Amino acid sequence: MNIKLKEIDKDTLKVGDVVGVAREVSYRWKSSFRHKMIYPAKITRITPKRTKFFTDKFGEHDKREVFYECDNEAARETFLAKTFRDIQDGIFELTELKRNDCIGKISDEDLPEVAEHMKAITEILKKYKEK
Known part of the structure; x- marks a missing residue:
C-alpha cells in the first residue's frame, strides 16, 4: 500500500491551524513500524523567526519537525499503525x-x-515464516 502524506509548508502556518504530527510506533529496541501514528494538533504559538512551533498536544517542536495535512492518507497511515499496535x-x-x-x-x-481465531492467525503468519 503506497501512502503519500502531504507535508505542510511551515511558512504558511498560523496560530489556530490544525496539523498532523507523526509519531513512530516502536516494537523492539531501536526498531519502529513502517507506518506512523498521525495525531492532529492545533498550533498554539509560533516564534517570530519561525524556528519553534508549539502545539496543544505535544508542546514545543523545533524547525526539523515535519507537519502533515490531516487528510484521508493520514487517516489510512494512522489506521495501519493502530492495527499493528493492536x-x-x-x-x-x-x-x-x-x-x-x-x-x-x-x-x-x-x-x-479461541481455536478458530488462532488457526486463522497462524494461517496468515505462515506465509511470513517462509520468507
Missing part, C-alpha cells in the same frame, strides 16, 4: 497468558472460538 498488544497478552499459566484456564465455551 497485534503487538495481542501478542503481549498471549505471552502473559502463557507465562502465568492461564492459557489452560480458558473455558470450554470459549475454547472453540
Whole structure:
C-alpha cells in the first residue's frame, strides 16, 4: 500500500491551524513500524523567526519537525499503525497468558472460538515464516 502524506509548508502556518504530527510506533529496541501514528494538533504559538512551533498536544517542536495535512492518507497511515499496535498488544497478552499459566484456564465455551481465531492467525503468519 503506497501512502503519500502531504507535508505542510511551515511558512504558511498560523496560530489556530490544525496539523498532523507523526509519531513512530516502536516494537523492539531501536526498531519502529513502517507506518506512523498521525495525531492532529492545533498550533498554539509560533516564534517570530519561525524556528519553534508549539502545539496543544505535544508542546514545543523545533524547525526539523515535519507537519502533515490531516487528510484521508493520514487517516489510512494512522489506521495501519493502530492495527499493528493492536497485534503487538495481542501478542503481549498471549505471552502473559502463557507465562502465568492461564492459557489452560480458558473455558470450554470459549475454547472453540479461541481455536478458530488462532488457526486463522497462524494461517496468515505462515506465509511470513517462509520468507
